[in-house]
Amino acid sequence: MIYTVECSFTDPSAEDEWNAFYSNEKLPALISVRGFLTSQRFKLSEGILSAPTYLAIHTIANEGILESMDYRQNGGGNFAKWQPMITNWHRSIYGGVDLFPNVTNDQRLLISNESGDALRALGFQVLYLCAIGLDRTPMERWMAISGNLPDSAHHLKADGVCIYVPMGRQLQSDSA
Template sequence: MIYTVECSFTDQAAENEWNAFYSDEKLPALISVKGFLTSQRFRLSGGIPSTPTYLAIHTIANEGVLESADYHQNGGGNFAKWQPMITDWHRNIYGGVELFPDVANDQRLLISNESSDALNALGFQALHLWAIGLDRTPIERWVAIPGNLPDPAHHLKADGVCVYVPMRSQLRSDST
């Protein structure tokens, strides 16, 4: 299962500290939780203007992981300091991919919430995800991971495709 967390951040003066916290503390804490298999974080580079700026994608063993004491103690919900600055926060669980692929620093993550058509027209093989838990919006997503894509990729905006840049390498648990 794929667990996604999306948000925007409103305080530019604190944004570097927020990113350091999320990437250097939050993701390693999450990957230590039993049932978290992979974690990677992305920043929006181009696409639909109303899209949240940040996206974290985690592979989890099952939905119960998010209800576990381990999750609540070591990873979930420790945003109190940052909560007033977080907007457009969405969480979803998707089926369709067993283990989310690593997106290397020279690659981009392309996401369409409409269909695979735009990604296929660009020559990319799209992975299909469908919502099975939490917010369940968008209900479906199509993702592709091309390499060496220009950044920002303005020509993709008209196609309803969002372009994300990896903020760090994918973390993997010892059990993957």
């Protein structure tokens, strides 16, 4: 199943430090937790204004991992310092994809919370995710991974599609 964490960050003067913490401490700590199979972060490149700026996508073995002692003890540090600067934060668990694919630095992650029609019309293979736990925000998602966007993709934002760029390579556990 897929575990997503999304948010925006309100303090530009602290954003680089926060991103360094999240990418260099939080993600490696999470991938060390038994049951976390993959972890990768993304930043919004283009999309609707209400979309969260940051997105972390994790493949997890099951929901119970988020309640485990291993997760509580090793899940990636303390957010107290950052909490006042984090907005539009939500976490959801999705079924429909067993292992989230790696998105390389030269690719883009396209996400629609409305339907997969715009992505399919451009010929993309679409991943369908249905929320099954936590905030369930949004309930359904359609995702595609793209290399170069075709010229006909100029309307994607108008169709409610957000384009995210990877903020580093996908981390994988030994059991992924």
